[in-house]
Amino acid sequence: MAQFTLDDVRRLIRACAGESGAELDGDIAQITFEELGYDSLAVLEMAAKVQQEYGIPMPDEAVEQMRTPQEAVDYISGRLATA
Template sequence: MPTPELTLDNLRRILTEGAGADENVDLDGDILDVPFEALGYESLALLETGSRIEREYGISLDEEVLAVVNTPRALLSSVNAQLRAAAV
């Protein structure tokens, strides 16, 4: 069975479902290195995003992860590293 992976498309969906989307921000664009704050997602929105990722992917994110990741690329990297470690 392949290791589950959080994709950018799934992250976009989770962000939108959890906290909505700022109408001035194009989440469909190249957002990998755009800070979450510039995308309109503050700490509470990221906590909700983390909770949704935990439920959907069956993992438990370290509280510090959401405090230190500041871009979608960093969050994807951290979550996917944890998913790979859990699959071993």
């Protein structure tokens, strides 16, 4: 089973939205994507990349459950565990 980590969030959000948001290094786990400078479209694009790379379904509604990088890790890890 593949693991999904905070580093994966950083890599994917940068791939989707670039460095336009705040600094992604450091302790960002509990900071909202909005506070980091990334809107829901960037998170939606990240979810699409997760689906493509990991082969798991990622419904559009997933964005509502991934407000912070840690919530994204938890949500995606949960999807991977049941895949």
